[in-house]
Amino acid sequence: MTTRHRSRNPGSQTALRQSNQQRIISSLVSGGPSTQAEISRNTGLSNATVSNIVKALAERGIVSTAPTTSSGRRALSVSLSGENGAVAVGIDFGRRHVRIVLSGLDYQVIASESVSLPLGHSARVALEAAAVLLDEVLESNRVSPTLVLGIGVGIPGPIDRRTQTVIEGAILPEWVGITHSAIEARLNFPVYIDNDANLGALAEVTWGPHNGTENLVFVKIGSGIGAGLILGGLPFGGNMGVTGEIGHTPVHDHGLLCRCGNRGCLETVASTTVMLELLGRTSPTTIATSDIVRAALAGDHATLRIIDDAGLAVGRSVASIVNLVNPETVVIGGPLAGLGELLLDPIRRGLAVYAVPMLSENTELVMSSLGEEAEALGAVALVLRHAGLHTPIG
Amino acid sequence: MTTRHRSRNPGSQTALRQSNQQRIISSLVSGGPSTQAEISRNTGLSNATVSNIVKALAERGIVSTAPTTSSGRRALSVSLSGENGAVAVGIDFGRRHVRIVLSGLDYQVIASESVSLPLGHSARVALEAAAVLLDEVLESNRVSPTLVLGIGVGIPGPIDRRTQTVIEGAILPEWVGITHSAIEARLNFPVYIDNDANLGALAEVTWGPHNGTENLVFVKIGSGIGAGLILGGLPFGGNMGVTGEIGHTPVHDHGLLCRCGNRGCLETVASTTVMLELLGRTSPTTIATSDIVRAALAGDHATLRIIDDAGLAVGRSVASIVNLVNPETVVIGGPLAGLGELLLDPIRRGLAVYAVPMLSENTELVMSSLGEEAEALGAVALVLRHAGLHTPIG
Incomplete structure (x- = not known):
């Protein structure tokens, strides 16, 4: 009964790899720094799979690795990057604004910025503004794009989960028919979309007093x-x-x-x-x-x-x-x-x-x-949950 | 998010024993006949706990045991009693009737009987009628009372889950204030209570075409x-x-x-x-x-x-x-x-x-x-779910 955001092709190699990556990050969060062999045991994934994904995550700076020994053998210790490490991004699209919240994997907000948009703007204009604002926010906070784990996107309208498409009834008629793929293609990061009210609810039980x-x-x-x-x-x-x-x-x-x-x-x-x-x-x-x-x-x-x-x-x-x-x-x-x-x-x-x-x-x-940030915070929580990071730390 | 029917004292020995019993029955359903050592491994319970509960279940005829060998050692094979074995009972109380459905652990209905009650009857009268009808149904179907795993009870009114009490708003004002304990005390079997509409829903996803x-x-x-x-x-x-x-x-x-x-x-x-x-x-x-x-x-x-x-x-x-x-x-x-x-x-x-x-x-x-049997069938499903038997077999 979780919010399932299906990939375009749920059975694809990409989807499988993403799911495996989530397991590994989740295992590092719950178990702390671990050797690749330990991660393999905790996740049930093969050594080869763990090794491949750890390598990719390390290249993106999301995890760091260091040589160690385990039972007298040489091993690789893997840990999540801490400060100035990986981030999750939440974007909230409104009728007259776009807001971006940047957070660490520890649910600590790094930045929150918004820009105004003209009434009746097209979805393309909004996405363009979001992409520009995202670049600015990342740059001004010295976060490399390679460290972005994913982007949660809130849209004020119903989203058909089966097709991952904004449907009739959206506050922004300009967004009707926009697909998850189209948003992902423009933002060029892994994207998770949901309705703004759903994200508000998620923010309340994650960041608010209703945790x-x-x-x-x-x-x-x-x-x-x-x-x-x-x-x-x-x-x-x-x-x-x-x-x-x-x-x-x-x-x-x-x-x-x-x-x-x-x-x-x-x-x-x-x-x-x-x-x-x-x-x-x-x-x-x-x-x-x-x-x-x-x-x-x-x-x-x-x-x-x-x-x-x-x-x-x-x-x-x-x-x-x-x-x-x-x-x-x-x-x-x-x-x-x-x-x-x-x-x-x-x-x-x-x-x-x-x-x-x-x-x-x-x-x-x-x-x-949570004020005007509720939806964007919920969008961040959406990304972190997808990474297997279910609860705020601290 | 399951329907949790708390015992009067959830941390009590009785509640713990019941939970352990559920694990054992559930393990026998999913794993088939097993040795006590296998049950212990599957459930995480100690050998002593398994042995005690198996003994009690065998005395009630719910499981049968037979000597066997495992890895060359003597062991006790435990299996669920089949035909003419343990049963679950569902009772539906209405404004003018009480209905009882008897089912095997395999979700096969053995009997369904009802009696009429006068309008405005008290809860005491209804419980009395149910107890009498239950005796009759068990006897005419040659089911020993020791084989009754539990009784699900449907009441047409809201039930406060925290106190397990029928509250204001019930169709039968005579039932307001009646507690789970009072029903259990009269029927003298483990009892699980719920609202009639909730049980109707449970019946539909269990027995109906909406399984x-x-x-x-x-x-x-x-x-x-x-x-x-x-x-x-x-x-x-x-x-x-x-x-x-x-x-x-x-x-x-x-x-x-x-x-x-x-x-x-x-x-x-x-x-x-x-x-x-x-x-x-x-x-x-x-x-x-x-x-x-x-x-x-x-x-x-x-x-x-x-x-x-x-x-x-x-x-x-x-x-x-x-x-x-x-x-x-x-x-x-x-x-x-x-x-x-x-x-x-x-x-x-x-x-x-x-x-x-x-x-x-x-x-x-x-x-x-499901006609007039929906609620009583749901009450049966409630008992079977509590025993860890979540899905109809066959």
């Missing part, structure tokens, strides 16, 4: 609304990888038409897009999401009302999630997280009204403390 | 409405074991008051209780659930209309489940399953309208083929 929570739901309220699920301690992707599509569950029988073609969907009352549209009617200037937070904190009545209505609707949707999967924790993330109690309070009221009392009373409801 | 489905939702429409979840191949119980409470998610803003204190819950439009109430207004005689099926199949317009409305509401709720957890299959069970397409068609329409198209199009929606 280790067994069942957690991350609800991202942004231009769209989606949920990421951690169930039984693992990212949950259901049959096709398209889970948490709560933005398109109707909450009002006779609500507005939604971009999905349905009516009264949660997104038609609680997305930042709709909030901005509603507030824009009475505002002489163009407003942005950050203005919503600012106006609400300043006590603007219209803004507070919009937030209250949105929060209640989200709370109702959270109630239906809680009734179904009974998580320990629901975390609210996205660009409105700065609203704190102003948004949390109506969500809490909605949850209390629409969930089974026993369940609403026993569900922790909190704002994300 | 092995990774993600399956079983929706039980009866006096109440609840869902059982199989996620990632395992029964999913969330934080407290109270999952699938879809009957109390509101579907109409200004609907009827529900017994849970909320308004417009799914149960207020689609439970058999409400259907009977609505149809009763125009019927000169008292009607039962079986009359709904009969009248609908005979083409009665009022009944068909009620079923259509109920189906649409259930379909909407199924849509919200499908949007959230993206299962391969949704199975509709309960006493209305005999309606077939008459009920399935409006559910399908509701699903199509309220779910993301990509998801509704890729979700199999079917009626349960």
Whole structure:
């Protein structure tokens, strides 16, 4: 039940080699520096396989090797490169930004940078910007590209896990049809893709105060609304990888038409897009999401009302999630997280009204403390998990 | 993420012994007849532990032993008792019935019997009836009580897994507060309890045509409405074991008051209780659930209309489940399953309208083929899984 990101050809030599490489790195993390013979015993791989992969990893600087003796014989001791060693990269693509987080294999963040992008930019432009930013971040942190273990990529839209393709319903229509292969081809590193809300959930149980929570739901309220699920301690992707599509569950029988073609969907009352549209009617200037937070904190009545209505609707949707999967924790993330109690309070009221009392009373409801980095951090965690590094160290 | 049915004291000697016993039975199932030394190697248990437990199992007739030699030494060969050997029992408690299914360790059903109970009977009366029926079923099938591996018990209400107690919200208010210990004390066998919808789901992936489905939702429409979840191949119980409470998610803003204190819950439009109430207004005689099926199949317009409305509401709720957890299959069970397409068609329409198209199009929606035995069969599967026998043989 792990998030499986299939390679284009899962049975291929490349996929096999990658899986073997993961076993070896994982063995080095759990067992510390080991001889090649020890790695072979721990992983079940042949000496030749271990030797080949260790050699390749050493050339990329991910591991270092040193001669040693074992039972009186000459052997090669292998250890993971420490400081200034291998890194994992997380990239979060948004409607108007791309963010990159760089982390060591020890889950220590090395850098976090973002650039703005024009509204309605193409996926090609976004990928180009990401590639340029990545070069800059690596260079300014003196990290050789050969040390990049892999890149996790978060996209605000559903991804069909079977084809590894962004499908209809994405916040960025320009991304629909983009494949894992296309992203990998442009970035030129091993790439793992997932939906942004899924990565937010992964970040919360990895980096956040909810580290280790067994069942957690991350609800991202942004231009769209989606949920990421951690169930039984693992990212949950259901049959096709398209889970948490709560933005398109109707909450009002006779609500507005939604971009999905349905009516009264949660997104038609609680997305930042709709909030901005509603507030824009009475505002002489163009407003942005950050203005919503600012106006609400300043006590603007219209803004507070919009937030209250949105929060209640989200709370109702959270109630239906809680009734179904009974998580320990629901975390609210996205660009409105700065609203704190102003948004949390109506969500809490909605949850209390629409969930089974026993369940609403026993569900922790909190704002994300990871801010705008949640998705990119989750993307980093995706890479580290694929390398077999499942838990943060320290 | 398995359904964990904690013993009253999980660290107790009893719990430890039970866990060791499970390992031994499981080893005999997967490895076939083995010597005690082989069992010890396969399970990691000490020779003394294996010997003690084998002795106890042999006394109960669950395993048989025979002298043999291994590497030239005398040894004891242990094998699972075959025909007329050990059994697992499943008991399903309903509002007006109790059903018992008896199965061999090979998942072959030996017997299935039920008795009627008066409406509003107490839990004590139901347990008494179950105990009497169990004695009869064992006797008429010539199964010694010492051969009963354990009893799975299905109850139509939420069970708090932490306390192993039936909680508020049960269809049978008489059962609220009943504990696992109380049931075990009356039945005098090792007992495992779970919610009826959860057991329905387990039955579907064990005995039904959906054997092995990774993600399956079983929706039980009866006096109440609840869902059982199989996620990632395992029964999913969330934080407290109270999952699938879809009957109390509101579907109409200004609907009827529900017994849970909320308004417009799914149960207020689609439970058999409400259907009977609505149809009763125009019927000169008292009607039962079986009359709904009969009248609908005979083409009665009022009944068909009620079923259509109920189906649409259930379909909407199924849509919200499908949007959230993206299962391969949704199975509709309960006493209305005999309606077939008459009920399935409006559910399908509701699903199509309220779910993301990509998801509704890729979700199999079917009626349960297990009929009234689904829950009791699931209860049997619960016992067999606890014994380490995870898959049906043959």
